[in-house]
Amino acid sequence: MSNHPLIAPSLLSADFARLSDEMSAVSDSDWLHVDVMDAHFVPNLTLGLPVVQSLLKATDIPIDCHLMIENPDHWAIGYAEAGAYNVTSHVEAAEDPVALAKNLRAAGAKAGLSVKPGTPLQPYLDVLKHYDTLLVMSVEPGFGGQSFITDVLSKVREARKLVETGHLNLVVEIDGGINADTIEQAAEAGVDCFVAGSAVYGAEDPNKAVEALRAQAGRASAHLGV
C-alpha cells in the first residue's frame, strides 16, 4: 500500500477526441481512472474494452477501470487480461463477487469492488477480504461534475478502521465530487486514493491540480504523509 495519497484523474472529464494528449496532461498522477458505462447499470454510455486497450498502449500510468456495467462477472476479466492495473466492479451488479475477484487476480490485475452511496459495507465484509481496492462512490454513478455526498464518509471511516485493525487489506478509494473543497474531509476520514474528474480536467493546468490535491490530502490525512 502507498504511503502517500494517490490521485487518479478521471478521463470522463477529458476531451474524448484527444485522449492521448489528455493522459499526457496528467503525467504526474498515480493512477488514471477510466469510467466504463453501459447505459444499463447507469443511464450513461461512455467507452469499452477496445478503447481501454488503446489507452493502455498509449500510457505508462497504471489504469484504474471503474466498470459501471451489468454482468461484470463476464465482462471484467477482459480489462484485466488487457493489462489494466485495477479493475473495479459494482457489488450491486456482480453475481459472484468472490469468484470475480479470484478471476481478476489470476489474470494479473488488482480486484476492486465499488459501492453506490446508498449501499452499506456491512453485508460485504467477508467478500471484501478477497479485494485489493474498495471504491466508495460519493455521487450516484453515471455522470461527472456532481456534488459530493458527505454521508458516505461514515463508510470510509468504517473501512479505514477495518484496515487499521487488520481485518481488511485494501486501498480505500473515493469517487465523485472530489475537489479542493472536499478532499480534506475525505482524507481525514481515511481515503488512500482520490478520483477527481472535473477538478483536474477543469483546471488550467491539470498536472498542477493533481499536485495540489495530493498535497492537500497529505496534509489532512492522519495515515498518509506527503
Ligand SMILES: O=C(CO)[C@H](O)[C@H](O)COP(=O)(O)O
Ligand atoms: O464514476 C464516475 C461517475 O460515475 C466518475 O469517476 C466521477 O464522477 C468523477 O468525476 P467528478 O470528479 O467530476 O465527480
Ligand SMILES: [Fe+2]
Ligand atoms: Fe468513476
